[in-house]
Amino acid sequence: MIRFEGVTKRYADTSGTDRGDGSVAVDDLTLEAPTGKITVLVGPSGCGKTTTLRMVNRMITPTSGTISIDGRDTASLDVAELRRGIGYVIQHAGLFPHRTVLDNVTTVPRLLGTDKRTARSRAMELIERVGLDPAMARRYPAQLSGGQQQRVGVARALAADPPVMLMDEPFSAVDPVVREQLQNEFLRLQSDLGKTILFVTHDIDEAVKLGDQVAVLRVGGVLAQLDSPAKLLADPVDDFVAGFVGRDRGYRALSFAAAPELSLTDEPTVALGASADDVRAIGTPWVLCVGDAGEPLGWVRAAAVESEVTRTVLHRGGTVASTTGSLRALLDAALSSPSGRGVVADDDGRLVGTVRAAEVIAAIEARRDAVASSTPAEEATAR
């Protein structure tokens, strides 16, 4: 557990504009990052989120207040020892260009005096664990893509198996596709490792996706709201948080609601290669095409089929929701489907049935009514 108690960071006024008190980066922050959970610090530029993070490993010294890790005041510890016990991941990975991937990963264990062999064999495990080919171990950072460098950064931070990790915008310098991948793998890794993580980002979507709890900071380093992502989206405390959390809150909040058991409609399907007559025989303007294993491939407009169903006539705009996914995915499947019928598949990707947007909306409303009539304690569990 990382605990901030009345932590303030004030910078001396060096600008000469003479505001007298200097600028306050973090203002009387009290916050707890619980053990084994991801706490995300999020806010606009100048909200002091990075300063807050860097005060934990004393890269920045607080002006007042105390920060403790598992009950031990960080100010009382030797600074190098403290840092070696905390995983540290930063935006551009900050890999050492003159060292191979393997030697980058062994940095902290080697500083702690672990012998080279032990450190290396553990590093190899971690390199695989973060999703890199073991052959990459001999490469140098300059030979890796941005996403791969970031994976190495994470492996390096994990090398000495620290209970606490600080992550400063680790995924913001890679492109959106890679970012999403890294986020998903990070969550998978965390579900295995259960580290106490303090994570800084300026991206509210990332915060909501990754955080067990999210702390929204406003400019001047004041904590605006600390809540679970679902609560943050559903119930922002003020205009600032509401504005920062952004549009589509109602829709995005559906990400946290598991898809309910809906009665799905059986959908007549055709296979690739079906003749135009087969397609028109079904009688609906849009017909769903499935593959050999029963996986949905796309919608076909019956009128557009000339001789037979080929991959080129498939409409691919529709998304596929999973029976174990979220209400958001379910609603999106219905909204994005050209036929108005959202495609639902099971975990193995096989078609289960379809659902209409109206049915999903009805489910959402039923759920809201259930929450509204329940007691606050039940409400918490429902969320």
Place this chain on the structure above:
Amino acid sequence: MSLATIWDWFTDPANWQGTDGVPHRVLEHLFYTVLTLLIALVIAVPLGAWVGHSGRLRWLVTGANAARAVPTLGLLFAVSMFVGPLIQSDLAFVIPSITVLVLLAIPPLLSGTYAGIDSVEPAARDAARGMGMTGWQVLTKVEAPIALPLFLSGLRSATLQVIATATIAASVSLGGLGRYLIDGLASRDYVQMVCGSILVAVLALVADGILALLEKRAVSPGISGRATRVARSRARNSDPHPEPDLDGADRSDTGPRQPAVVGSGSTGPVEATAATGTPSERDRP
């Protein structure tokens, strides 16, 4: 004068013996060079490292480079006139000579060291500190190895200049290969002058070659750009899939088994990577 007379000079045993023989003159020359470089290193390296590390007093580097415009020979006579009356020994000539040579060697060493330390990515330095390296460890384990190629190119340039310019020591009655030039000029022995020049050139080339070898051995392939080339050619030979193009580099992350060999040399020193043709500034589309 012909090639034959030069050949005769070099093969004449008389020119290889005694205090005016080639070996002795070369040793004298090397002595001035090494002494100069040692003194210059002691001054320039800590200063350059500090300027690069702190980012303060950068004008020192620019100023030192501007000072290169001062004519060395003129400076030598000026310093000799000033120091000469104060000292009653050979040192009256050694000190001025070494002083002007040191002044000549400092600018390239200073800029090399400064540029090397300055080329360390702030992120790498931040990570090093954040992982619990002490200040000394950050310097020796991270900053120094990354700064090495630029520092060494400064050293090579300083060495070349000092070897070439150490000939002026002879003009204030000291030894070294400059003797062949000065004495040759005085006695109108142009063959001797040409041979002296050849010796200086050969010495400079040999010294540069040795430093180049040292550079190759000491600089990590990760920053010299060699690693990128090696891995690239290996990937081309053994992998059936074509290399991902640079602009799609980040996408290659989608499959961990893909040969994503990309020069994202943003971490390498610009000069070093540019020299070897690594695509340095192209990693972020």
